[in-house]
Amino acid sequence: MRGSMWTKWDLHLHSPLTNLNNQFKTSIEDYAKKLVEHDIALAGITNYFFFQQDELEKIRGALSQLNSDTTILGNLEFRLAQPNKDGEWINAHLVFSERLTTRQINSVLEKFKVMNTNDQGMTIWCSEESFKEHSVTASDVVVDLKSLLDHLQGTMQLGSDFLVAICPCGYGGFQPNATEGRSVAVAKEIDKHGQLVFGRERDRAFFLDSTRYEGAIAKPVYLCSDAHCVDLVGSKYTWVKASPNFQGLRQTIFEPSDRVQQSDSFTEKNFIKPYFSEISISGRIFKDSELSFKQQEIPLNPNLVAIIGGRGTGKSIFLDSMLSRLNKQSPSQRAGEVSVEKITITLNQGGDSGRRLTFDELTSDAYSYLHVSQGDIHNFSKNPSSLSAEIKRMLSIRDEEFDPVTTQEISENLSAYRGFIEFWQTQDSAGELVNTPQYQEGVIEKNLRLIITLTSDQNKGLIEKYQENSSALNAYAKTVASSNELKALIERTLKSLNERITEYNNQNNSAKSVESINAERSLLALAENIESAHQESLKISNANDIIKAEFTKQGINQDISSLLNKVKEYQSAIDHANQKLVEIKERTDRYHNLVVRRGELATSYNVFVEKNRLSVDVAFGALQQINHEWNDEQNKIVQDILKNISITGMATFDTDKFYSGIENCLNRGKFRSSGEKNTRQKLEETFNVTDSASFLKLISGQKIVFIGQKIVSIEQFFWESEYFNQGGRYELMNYLFNPRSIQSYYYVNAQFTYKGKPVSKLSVGQRGTFYVCLKLATDPFGSPFVFDQPEDDLDNEFIVSDLVPLFKSIKKYRQVIIVTHNANLVVNADAEQVIVASNDGDIISYTGGALEDGNVRDEQGIKAMVCRILEGGHTAFENRERKYGIA
Numbered sequence: 001m002r003g004s005m006w007t008k009w010d011l012h013l014h015s016p017l018t019n020l021n022n023q024f025k026t027s028i029e030d031y032a033k034k035l036v037e038h039d040i041a042l043a044g045i046t047n048y049f050f051f052q053q054d055e056l057e058k059i060r061g062a063l064s065q066l067n068s069d070t071t072i073l074g075n076l077e078f079r080l081a082q083p084n085k086d087g088e089w090i091n092a093h094l095v096f097s098e099r100l101t102t103r104q105i106n107s108v109l110e111k112f113k114v115m116n117t118n119d120q121g122m123t124i125w126c127s128e129e130s131f132k133e134h135s136v137t138a139s140d141v142v143v144d145l146k147s148l149l150d151h152l153q154g155t156m157q158l159g160s161d162f163l164v165a166i167c168p169c170g171y172g173g174f175q176p177n178a179t180e181g182r183s184v185a186v187a188k189e190i191d192k193h194g195q196l197v198f199g200r201e202r203d204r205a206f207f208l209d210s211t212r213y214e215g216a217i218a219k220p221v222y223l224c225s226d227a228h229c230v231d232l233v234g235s236k237y238t239w240v241k242a243s244p245n246f247q248g249l250r251q252t253i254f255e256p257s258d259r260v261q262q263s264d265s266f267t268e269k270n271f272i273k274p275y276f277s278e279i280s281i282s283g284r285i286f287k288d289s290e291l292s293f294k295q296q297e298i299p300l301n302p303n304l305v306a307i308i309g310g311r312g313t314g315k316s317i318f319l320d321s322m323l324s325r326l327n328k329q330s331p332s333q334r335a336g337e338v339s340v341e342k343i344t345i346t347l348n349q350g351g352d353s354g355r356r357l358t359f360d361e362l363t364s365d366a367y368s369y370l371h372v373s374q375g376d377i378h379n380f381s382k383n384p385s386s387l388s389a390e391i392k393r394m395l396s397i398r399d400e401e402f403d404p405v406t407t408q409e410i411s412e413n414l415s416a417y418r419g420f421i422e423f424w425q426t427q428d429s430a431g432e433l434v435n436t437p438q439y440q441e442g443v444i445e446k447n448l449r450l451i452i453t454l455t456s457d458q459n460k461g462l463i464e465k466y467q468e469n470s471s472a473l474n475a476y477a478k479t480v481a482s483s484n485e486l487k488a489l490i491e492r493t494l495k496s497l498n499e500r501i502t503e504y505n506n507q508n509n510s511a512k513s514v515e516s517i518n519a520e521r522s523l524l525a526l527a528e529n530i531e532s533a534h535q536e537s538l539k540i541s542n543a544n545d546i547i548k549a550e551f552t553k554q555g556i557n558q559d560i561s562s563l564l565n566k567v568k569e570y571q572s573a574i575d576h577a578n579q580k581l582v583e584i585k586e587r588t589d590r591y592h593n594l595v596v597r598r599g600e601l602a603t604s605y606n607v608f609v610e611k612n613r614l615s616v617d618v619a620f621g622a623l624q625q626i627n628h629e630w631n632d633e634q635n636k637i638v639q640d641i642l643k644n645i646s647i648t649g650m651a652t653f654d655t656d657k658f659y660s661g662i663e664n665c666l667n668r669g670k671f672r673s674s675g676e677k678n679t680r681q682k683l684e685e686t687f688n689v690t691d692s693a694s695f696l697k698l699i700s701g702q703k704i705v706f707i708g709q710k711i712v713s714i715e716q717f718f719w720e721s722e723y724f725n726q727g728g729r730y731e732l733m734n735y736l737f738n739p740r741s742i743q744s745y746y747y748v749n750a751q752f753t754y755k756g757k758p759v760s761k762l763s764v765g766q767r768g769t770f771y772v773c774l775k776l777a778t779d780p781f782g783s784p785f786v787f788d789q790p791e792d793d794l795d796n797e798f799i800v801s802d803l804v805p806l807f808k809s810i811k812k813y814r815q816v817i818i819v820t821h822n823a824n825l826v827v828n829a830d831a832e833q834v835i836v837a838s839n840d841g842d843i844i845s846y847t848g849g850a851l852e853d854g855n856v857r858d859e860q861g862i863k864a865m866v867c868r869i870l871e872g873g874h875t876a877f878e879n880r881e882r883k884y885g886i887a
Helices: 028-037 055-065 104-108 128-133 145-152 179-191 201-208 246-254 317-327 334-339 377-382 383-392 402-424 437-454 460-507 520-553 560-603 605-623 632-642 657-665 679-687 694-701 715-717 728-737 764-778 798-812 823-828 861-869 873-883
Strands: 006-014 040-048 072-084 089-096 113-118 123-125 162-166 196-198 238-241 276-282 290-298 303-308 342-348 356-359 370-373 645-653 705-709 710-712 746-754 785-788 816-818 833-839 843-849
Touching: 006 072, 006 657, 028 040, 028 055, 040 089, 055 072, 055 104, 055 246, 072 104, 072 145, 072 179, 104 145, 104 460, 123 128, 123 276, 128 785, 128 816, 145 179, 145 605, 162 179, 162 246, 196 657, 201 317, 290 873, 303 317, 303 823, 303 861, 317 342, 317 370, 317 816, 317 833, 342 694, 377 383, 377 705, 377 764, 383 746, 383 764, 402 437, 402 728, 437 560, 460 520, 460 560, 560 605, 560 632, 560 694, 560 728, 605 645, 605 694, 632 764, 645 694, 645 764, 645 816, 657 679, 657 764, 679 728, 694 728, 705 715, 710 715, 710 843, 715 728, 746 764, 764 798, 798 816, 798 823, 823 861, 823 873, 833 861, 861 873
Parallel strands: 006 040, 040 072, 162 196, 290 843, 303 816, 303 833, 370 785, 785 816
Antiparallel strands: 006 238, 072 089, 089 162, 113 123, 276 290, 276 342, 342 356, 645 746, 705 710, 833 843
């Protein structure tokens, strides 16, 4: 059921019953043991002109006694009448199907006239009896190849019952690379008659070249032992990827390069690739359905597996069940609906002794492989933005966040800006803005006047001195308060920083640990400043007590305590207002700096966008370069996939998203549709942003916002409160300046063309074709590739001209499993295994085998099922057979 696998074949070796040059001196049983010992899966038992009685059956019987599956084909060797340029007779072989017995083959040939006659000119027939009767030996007999083939085709069918093998080298070779005219002509004619070549490894390139003469076709070359003694059995052989039978031999005619190898060193034998080797299934498939799998263990071929079947037979369910087991977090809706009662998947990690991993209901691990579910391509390809995201993911471009340090600074900037606005808009009980220079200057003026009302010529000097001392006390109190505030901030910050340092040291294998931070000197200085302020305040308080005594001493008869308390109160108000004026100036200066810096930081997002744009160009450029870790064929595969594809990074400013977001931050009543203008038009006229360049002008502070009859900057617009609802100003600021918001409308898309056409000019099928090409180019070799019904989403021209040869090439380097209705993908891509799904009364089961298995005329085997189920199946087989002349 696993389909076509690599095994050793020897199509040309003699047996202990050979008619000429018999050097075996061994029994049939020992001969059979030798075949088994050398793992020969198929042997072409060769004799000259005819077989000995029951020759093939005796060898098959001996192998059967050894429980061997080795297949025996009959191979008769003939010497042709045309000699080569060295005067040697040219040999040709007829290889017969295992369905034919020795007697059936001999009975057909015994009616054929060889070219020799006896001394009396009488006919000699191609049989042991006739040779003996006329005293000729096999070494003397020659035949005319055309006459021989005409005779055989009177009762047998070329391609079904026998095939012709030609010999280009060695004794009796026709030397196809000869330059002499007659030799070339003879070689060409013999070449035309043969379907198989018995030759050397170096003959492979010549016979695979379809330009060696006009109308030539590529032919498989078989390296054979031509053993005439038991010691040479197994000395030479050919690796063949086909069922070890005549149908498998026939299949190699259609795939002479990929299915036949003349040495032990070839890609599919040496390249280690992981593949799903077996799936065991049983039980219900869905929780709320009776549909179930028949209990089965299904072996899988490591190359191309094609799953076919009628509608509703369970083709795609097979793949969905795999995905549900191997990737429980798969976004595929189809796989998410599947809940197979029991499914076990075995992964062979590659090589003859590859480790096997089992995934079943007890396995929590997922396995990463390339799986394209039904509908995946359509979902991606119909949406250019999601396709762009998928392209970047395939190119291994991560969606990097804008510089976190700058993002943090922008966040702090916006927060500080908001703090200034809240500071500036603070009101007193009368609704007056208190944090303006005008308000605080008014406070100062008012309290100075009040102090004047308390001053006379007699007390003026003392009041001024007391006023001066009160101002100094207020200043020292400010020093103490600000020192304590700074001390608390340092202690909090140190605690947070040292906690982060401890985490860093615990989490990183750094060469050197980071030392904890201390601020002992700074804290000591603050403590000294606080103590000094306390001491100075005490001195001033003592001086004020002296001032109070002076009032009495000078005979000033007033309520001194009330008078000085009022002076202190008014002076405190004056000092507080002066401090506020300083704070207002500092905050205003900081506000202006925040506005400038905000624009600088936000416009740096443009550098980030350009970096991301270049990353797409670089990633695609790297994909187009030769990979020195791959062989020439692997590099050619990838370059062929990419030949019609171009990908570039494109900075995209989405005005629709931009204005949609802005609208949500504003008082919509100011932009309500009216007359001939809708909301969008009014927003565009106001903000004048049409692309990334004008957006950068906006956030950098240039005057491009049009309100009323004036053009203002975005900062000036923020102060126009009628355009905002509560909180709208800050929402708009965040929308325009926060990188996390900007990336929703200003970002990099991976723009692509396929065959020179942009995405807008491509059909869904062509987009799907591009998607699959890039999927394979970015992950070409290694893990299995599972593809559910590629023909549903791909351009048909691509399937025929590109996907079929791509599958034929890439399956050497990764397992490919497809569900398909397309005969081209099965027949012309030369699937090694065909699995046929069937549904019998809600019980789904699968049968499988090699593409070459069975017979269409008898409606048996995989070949017949392919023709019955797949549209164009008959045509695909017939066209191929007609091309090779064995229809």
